[in-house]
Every structure is written in structure tokens, then in C-alpha cells.
Amino acid sequence: MSLRVGIVGLGRIGGGVLRNNFAQAPGGKYDIRVVCDVMPIDHVAYLIAHDSTYGRPPFTVDYEGSDLILGGNRVRYQRVDRRRSPPESDSFAPLREFDLDVLFDATGTASIADFRALIRQKVAKKILCTWNVTGGDISVVFGVNHQSYDPALHDVISASTCTGNAMVPLCYILDKHFGVDYARIITIHPALSDQKVLDGYHPSSQLGRACAVSIVPTPTNVGKSTALVLPELDGKLDSLSYRVPTAIVSVIDFTANLSRDTELEEVSELFNSYANGTLAGILHCEYGAWGHQKASIDYQETPYSAIVLMEHLTLSNRRQLGVALMHDNEHAYCRRVLDVLGVLESRRG
Numbered sequence: 001m002s003l004r005v006g007i008v009g010l011g012r013i014g015g016g017v018l019r020n021n022f023a024q025a026p027g028g029k030y031d032i033r034v035v036c037d038v039m040p041i042d043h044v045a046y047l048i049a050h051d052s053t054y055g056r057p058p059f060t061v062d063y064e065g066s067d068l069i070l071g072g073n074r075v076r077y078q079r080v081d082r083r084r085s086p087p088e089s090d091s092f093a094p095l096r097e098f099d100l101d102v103l104f105d106a107t108g109t110a111s112i113a114d115f116r117a118l119i120r121q122k123v124a125k126k127i128l129c130t131w132n133v134t135g136g137d138i139s140v141v142f143g144v145n146h147q148s149y150d151p152a153l154h155d156v157i158s159a160s161t162c163t164g165n166a167m168v169p170l171c172y173i174l175d176k177h178f179g180v181d182y183a184r185i186i187t188i189h190p191a192l193s194d195q196k197v198l199d200g201y202h203p204s205s206q207l208g209r210a211c212a213v214s215i216v217p218t219p220t221n222v223g224k225s226t227a228l229v230l231p232e233l234d235g236k237l238d239s240l241s242y243r244v245p246t247a248i249v250s251v252i253d254f255t256a257n258l259s260r261d262t263e264l265e266e267v268s269e270l271f272n273s274y275a276n277g278t279l280a281g282i283l284h285c286e287y288g289a290w291g292h293q294k295a296s297i298d299y300q301e302t303p304y305s306a307i308v309l310m311e312h313l314t315l316s317n318r319r320q321l322g323v324a325l326m327h328d329n330e331h332a333y334c335r336r337v338l339d340v341l342g343v344l345e346s347r348r349g
């Protein structure tokens, strides 16, 4: 029997996972039984059917009563606003009838207390979320540490972040083969829904600046996300993000001080051997088109967690490595979420 899944939060990522679930298999890759958000159901249908980034989905969209109808498949819609009800209020009680194996939370607004309450109240057996919630049981980056998931130990699972999924495979390879003494990671990230369209109040002041007219420097947790999976790198990574006025595809530019001398050819061969081997589908080595470099939009809807721009690999003093990579921060991440759901399905008790 297919994994029984519920989703809370139908924004870019929750909606993207729903879309990909039905795009990959006509009946749905997993048995998504119920989805929740604060919006009325007609708004949900409207946003699934019309997507400014990816266009119309490859299946029909409609709704009837409290059911969404996606490619002929009925998925129950439940309108909830967790902010109005504390965890102990059992506000997700109506979800118990769906006998969920996993509740996937893509709101970005829940706390570990919310998640523990949902497990205690038997709303779902496991919680999978889209950020490194403080106090979670494990952060899983598919391809690197997904085999560490242990259903007996892990109830609240993070699928890490989009940048975490891009950085961890690279850091894993570099640390395993050369050692990493230090790395500075710069991410150039499309605007997100936590930014203001025009100047206004935001608790993180810089995110309150008009997002279409500025490059906005903002802190990022990519160093922390990486060290959660590769604890030997804790304290060795600095990071900074620049939010830019594009809709999709992130860049990561990082410089790593390696612990031993190497040659560019060795690094290049190593990346290629992983991309064609154990990290196939996760890591991709990009050489451009007929000697020409592609632009970020060319990577929209690519499934790879990290696409290394091989022409821009640099090495100085045989130890200081420069790497530039791109990734579709939504689509590739949604694909990884589906991969992690596959791990949960295969280890289901």
C-alpha cells in the first residue's frame, strides 16, 4: 500500500510537492489524502491551476465541496490556521480519520512543540518538514544521509532546505576526499514570499525592502544546515545570502580551503564520478552548450539538487577551491521531498 500523506501549507513548496506527486504518476506517486492551508478551497484550486513559474500542471484541476479533484483524483481539503490554536488544542483532530503515515509540513511557521503534539495526538505517525526545525530528530539530505533515517528513533524529520540539499553533497565529497578546513558560502537566491513587494515593516528589516528593485543581503542557515548532516564541518562554514529579483533558480558560489594539495583534474574527475555514480540524479556536472554558458533560467524545472558549472571550477595554491553551482530551488527541492517520502515508505513499520 502506498504511503498515506497529508500536507499542511500549499504555497510554493507544499503546492509543488502536490503537483509533482500527480505529475509523476496519474494516480499519484503517494496516496496524498488530505491537504490543508488557511485559504478557501477555490483559492487553492486557482493557485494549483495557474502557476506563474511552471505554467499549467499536466493534469486537470477542479474542486467540489471540500474535495480538490486533481487529474480525476479526489484529495480532501481542510482549512486550518494553526496560529489561532495552540498545539494542545488538538486542532488537527479531523485529520485522524485519514490514518496518515506522514504529515508533510511546508508552512515554515510550525514549532517543534506543534510537531510533538501532532505525534502525541496520533494525527500522523511521522512529520516531515521543509526547514531545520529546532529540536527535530534528523535532517535528511537525500543521496547523502537518507540511509541514517531510523523509524524507531526519528519522528520529526527535516528534508533540510533547498540550499542545504545543494551544499551537502558537495561538502560531503570534498571533506571525504580532501578534508575541508574552512568554506565561505554565498547564495544568490530568488525573491521569496517572506519579502515585501514595496518597502514596509518586516521583523528582519532588510526583508522589508522592496524586493524587485534591490539585491538584498540576508543571513542564511546554509552553514548550519550543512553541519547538521556533516557535523565534522561545524564551525568551519560561513555563509551569506543575496536575495535577487528573479522568480526561480538559485546560485551558490563557495570557496573552500582544502586540507591537502590537489589538482583541478582530480576534483573534476571526482565530481564526474559521483554525478555518474552514487549521486546520479542529485549532482550534475554542467559544461554549457557548444562552449557557451547557460543562464539561470535554463535550469528551471531541472531535478538536480546541485548543478556544478564545471567551466568555473578554480583552484589556487593547490588548496583553495572555487565552485559555482545552480539549482531550481523549488522543483529540485520538491523532487527531494518526494525522494525522502520514498525512504519513509520503504522503512514503514
Ligand SMILES: NC(=O)c1ccc[n+]([C@@H]2O[C@H](COP(=O)([O-])OP(=O)(O)OC[C@H]3O[C@@H](n4cnc5c(N)ncnc54)[C@H](O)[C@@H]3O)[C@@H](O)[C@H]2O)c1
Pocket: 008, 009, 010, 011, 012, 013, 014, 036, 037, 038, 039, 080, 081, 082, 083, 106, 107, 108, 109, 130, 131, 161, 162, 163, 192, 193, 194, 329, 330, 333
Ligand atoms: N521557496 C523555496 O525555494 C523553498 C525551498 C526549500 C524550502 N523552503 C521552505 O519551505 C517553507 C515554505 O516556503 P514557501 O516558499 O513554500 O512559502 P509560501 O509562503 O509560498 O507557502 C507557505 C504556505 O503555508 C501556509 N501557511 C503558513 N502558516 C500556516 C498556518 N499556520 N496554518 C496553515 N497554513 C499556513 C501559507 O498560507 C502558504 O500557502 C519554508 O520553511 C521555506 O524555508 C522553501
